[in-house]
Every structure is written in structure tokens, then in C-alpha cells.
Amino acid sequence: MSPATLEGLARWLHTALGEDALKRPGLEAVRRLELALEPADVPATLEADALFLHRSRHTGDRWPGVGVLGVHDAFDLQFTTGPNRRLAGTLGWTDVQDVTWEGRLVGLQATPPQRSWPELHAALVAALGGEDSSFAPAGGAPLRLALMNAMNPALLEHVARLGVTVYLTGQLRPSAVAAARTLGLGVVALGHRRTELWGLRRLAQELEAAFPGLETVVYG
Template sequence: MSPATLSALADWLGTHLAEPQPLKRPGPEAVTRLALALEPGDLPTDPQADALFLHRSRGVGEGWPGLGVLGAHDGFDLHLTTGPNRVLAARLGWTAVQLLHWEGQPAGLLATAPQASWGELRAALHAELGGEDEALAPREPVARPLRVALMNRLSPGTVTLAAAQGAHVYLTGQQRPSALAAVQAAGLGLIALGHRRTEWWGLGQLADQLRAAFPGLETSLYGAVR
């Protein structure tokens, strides 16, 4: 693989995250050190980097002069947070993975988890992601095989979809009170993994993937789960 450049990194993000315009601000082409953050407010004044990657690049303005800025929002969310996140599915050992659509768009995954119980599933998620925001146990003990739905939204309609496809536990970023009645009516377990928590996990995975794709690239992550 050729050395990292701003253009090569932008091309990689466009291909792997389906991001239409990953280059947000031009800068020097040679990139040895890349600073990654979820948003500009997470960055220090001097990140000691040749370029920046921001999940939410709006607001970067004229800050960090002289550095090129890369970004990915929708593609990052789609592939590396909740929703059809096959990287997380592989990390957790999920099998029989199926793509779920909502309103004609990819919205999540249905998969078989290797755990035998609700408690074991939560423990595995905590070990990988570092915790959760909220959890609601399923009405009945989970069956084997344990089927989980990882979804990028929580609404009565998506809950009904997941239950109809055989899910026992619904995983998403944030709990929505408007959908709780549907969750309880379906008897599903619900785990709100945390919006920023899943984003932070995704940022770390992106850094790992970029280092693998561009040997010699150094990455630094700024910010954390709040």
C-alpha cells in the first residue's frame, strides 16, 4: 500500500464508508500523523498532527490552520455505530447475520449471539463497548438461539419489525420513551448502548482500519465517552 496522503485517505473513506465528500478542507498531502475526534470541541489546540478526521466536521471553521480536514458522518454512523455494523457483529461473534431495512433504507442487523442468557449478552456488550446507558430485561427468559437486532433507530415500527423477524433483544443507541410501550408489548429486551459510546467505539475501529490500510500512519484519538 502506498504511503498515506490526504487524497488517499479521502478516497479510502469514500470507498469504505460510502462517504460522498470526505475531504472537508484541503491541506498538505503528506500525512504521517492523523488526529481523530468526534467533533471539533474534542480536539486540543495543537493536536500534533498533519491532518484531522472529524465525525462531525461542521464548526471546524478556520480552526487548526494548515491542517487538512477529513470527515464522515452518515457513512460512519451506518457502518461503525448502531445499525448495520458488521464490524461490531464480527467482534461479538454474531452469526447468521441479516440486513434489516426500514422505509427502504438499511437500518440494522438481525443476528444470532453466542450468549445463552440476558446477563451474558449484557456482559459481552459491556466488555466490548465499555457499558450501556439503559437496559430493560425481556419479559421471558431469552430463548436459544439468542437473536438480537442492532438498529440505528428506536420507534414502534422498527420494534415491530425486529420482533416479527424473531429478535429477542433490541439494541440501539438511545432509548425513546415513545417506543417503550411497543418494546414491552413485544416482550423484547432493550439495551440502549449510548449514542456517544457507540460513536467512540467506532472512532477507535476506524483508526485501527486506517492503520491497517496505510502502514506507517500514526493515529491519535481525542475525546471520550461523557
């Protein structure tokens, strides 16, 4: 079986995510790809043929001879909070729709399979490996989620008008908590780094599926 190539990996990432991914040339044949969020997460010595970094700045001349791949904005958009349809599919959400704000795609709304807040909360914690903080929605309205890449009163009001009852995001913004409670919204701050690591592991799985024989290691 022919190994993956650095060029082939970069081409796949560009096609899948729409962002140029090759940051530094290296060995063409890639049997082992290591993935991390940023250079500080990577050991000084690698056994990899190539390295994927979500934040690839400040790589410098470390790991000489190792090709570096990186995707930032498109990774955030598709693999963390925001319009992350991969997470929606993993968690079995249905009726998934984009949420736009001021002409920008900022998240999605969906219906979870769980019927109660405790069940939903438990499913989210299990899938992400934890949370930063959360509070339950008011009243007994059916659960409808918004997975968003930011949190502010205007966005909270926007999704509440769409029928959303639970707001999911990376980091809790204290300035927006009062607005969420006034609107009766439940909130789960899943954790910025935690959602990034979920996305990194998911990306590694997709690359292994696309390139049979490729070995991946995720740091974090």
C-alpha cells in the same frame, strides 16, 4: 516507507464508505492522523498532519495548515448502531442479516454466541465500555438481536415479527419502552456517543492497517 497522503486517505475513505471525505486541504504527507467526533473534542494545538472529524461543520479556520477529513452519514451507518457488521464480527455474532424498513436499511439482526441474558449483557458492556440503560427480555426464548439506528413502536413490532428478542440501539426512547415490554423484548441502549467512539477507534485501526506507518490518535 512512504507516508500516507491526504489524497490517499480521502480516496480510501471514499472507497470504503462511499462518501466524499476531503473537507479542507492541507499537508500532503500524513504521518500522524488525529480523529475526533467534532471540533469541540480537539485541543487548540495539534501535533497532527491531518484531522478526521465525524461532524466536520463549524471547523472554521482553526488548526491552520492541517488537512481535514470527514464522513458523517456513512460513518453512522457502518460504524455505530444500525447495520454495523464490524461490531457484529467483533462480538462473534452469526446468521447476520440486514433489516430494512420502508425501503431503507435501518439495522441488522443476528444471533450472539451467548446463551443467556446476563452473558449477553456482560459482553455488550465489555465491548462498548458501558451502557445507558437496559432491561431483560421476557420468557426464555433463544436470544436473537436487532442492532438498530432508531427506536419506535413500529420498528419494535417489525423486528419482533422477525424473531428478535433483544433490541440494541443508541438511545432509549421512553415513548417506545411500553411497546418493547408488551412485545417481551429486551432492550439495551448502548449510548449514542459511546457507539460513535467505538466506531472512531475501529476506523483508526482500519486506517493504520491500510497505511503502514500511519500513527493515529483518537480524542473522546
